[in-house]
Amino acid sequence: MSQEKTYDQILLEVPDGVFFRFPLCQVNGVPLMEPIADNWGKVETFQARPDDLLIATYPKAGTTWMQEIVDSILNDGDLKRAKRAPIHVRSPFLEIASPPPVPSGVQILENTPSPRLVKTHLPYQLVPKSFWEQNCKVIYVARNAKDIAVSYYHFDLLSKSQPDPGTWEQYVERFLQGNVPWGSWFDHVISWWKAKDRHQVLYIFYEDMKEDPKREIRKVMKFLGKDLPDEVLDKIHQHTTFQAMKENPMANYTTVPTFLMDQSISPFMRKGEVADWKNHFTGAQTEMFDTEYLRRMKETDLKFRCDI
Ligand code: A3P
Numbered sequence: 005m006s007q008e009k010t011y012d013q014i015l016l017e018v019p020d021g022v023f024f025r026f027p028l029c030q031v032n033g034v035p036l037m038e039p040i041a042d043n044w045g046k047v048e049t050f051q052a053r054p055d056d057l058l059i060a061t062y063p064k065a066g067t068t069w070m071q072e073i074v075d076s077i078l079n080d081g082d083l084k085r086a087k088r089a090p091i092h093v094r095s096p097f098l099e100i101a102s103p104p105p106v107p108s109g110v111q112i113l114e115n116t117p118s119p120r121l122v123k124t125h126l127p128y129q130l131v132p133k134s135f136w137e138q139n140c141k142v143i144y145v146a147r148n149a150k151d152i153a154v155s156y157y158h159f160d161l162l163s164k165s166q167p168d169p170g171t172w173e174q175y176v177e178r179f180l181q182g183n184v185p186w187g188s189w190f191d192h193v194i195s196w197w198k199a200k201d202r203h204q205v206l207y208i209f210y211e212d213m214k215e216d217p218k219r220e221i222r223k224v225m226k227f228l229g230k231d232l233p234d235e236v237l238d239k240i241h242q243h244t245t246f247q248a249m250k251e252n253p254m255a256n257y258t259t260v261p262t263f264l265m266d267q268s269i270s271p272f273m274r275k276g277e278v279a280d281w282k283n284h285f286t287g288a289q290t291e292m293f294d295t296e297y298l299r300r301m302k303e304t305d306l307k308f309r310c311d312i
Contacts, residue, residue, distance in 0.1 A: 015260065018102075023164050024165075026166075029041035035185060037165065037166070039102055043099075043101035043108050047099045047132060050110055050134060053140075055118050055119040059095065060145075061124075061144065062152060062192040063185065064152050064156045064159055066145045066210040066213060067145065068255060069210075069213065070145045070208070070224075072086070072243070074143065074224060075121060076243055077232065078228070081237075087252070089254065092260075094121065095122070096113050096120070096123065098123065128195035141227065142204065142206070145210060146306075147209070147211070149190075149293070149308070150281035150285060152189055153293075156179065158270040162265055162272065163265050164265070165264060176285075197306045209308070221237060221244075246273065246276035250273035250276075255273075
């Protein structure tokens, strides 16, 4: 990335149509958007550093929320620092790749000084091996599948690089089949649930964060070895509420040009609730979803709440 231009300024120079709805390509059995698959060699051989912190999620699980929380903690609650740049600059997206001249996540990270706060949507088995060789810490945020499906559907409407979600009816089926970017939600949450027993992984649930945000922020602080006073915790909590983040241009993706993210269709900070799925799923869709859910989750002790 050139010194003078910000990431979002470079995006503005991309010719019309370049970002339009990339097809999915299989990478080791996981569907990823074409530019990511084309750049896969660079992701696979990415060199992690021991003090890298990885925030891993299935899309729409509360990634941005956790990124904002962690960045605020790492800056000891200094909110001026937390507003120094958009979240995708403060915490670059490892595997993301776009046509030139937009730099890939790997290129951005290579030029990012340590300690780096790295975002990924990769399932465990696709994470570059160097993260495990360096014994990096990982925070994994998981969210119940029905709310994810609703959130992801709306995101795919607004995000012009994602494949067209089609109708909601079509989308529910595609989601259950794992025929969406980053693949099957089931495989993803289970892969990381197993990984937590082998590596330094803090597994956090979106529903728990909604239920008691301060309790969960404290967990994250402890995992990071940060013992911040209660006033700082309060400040971080206030800074990372749904409303505060919705109003914060450094957290709400409004700095990204509309040809890439058209938030007039649906805002990135959409609802931020648990159980919004009830406003979208029909009875028949719930039944189909629950049947498949039981089948796919029967061999794991991983449990989700679809309501709180
Ligand atoms: P909804 O579409 O259900 O509103 P991600 O960052 O992984 O893409 O996830 C986005 C989802 O997290 C969106 O869900 C968004 O509203 C929600 N979210 C973001 N910040 C939040 C916050 N501070 N509190 C609650 N939900 C938040």
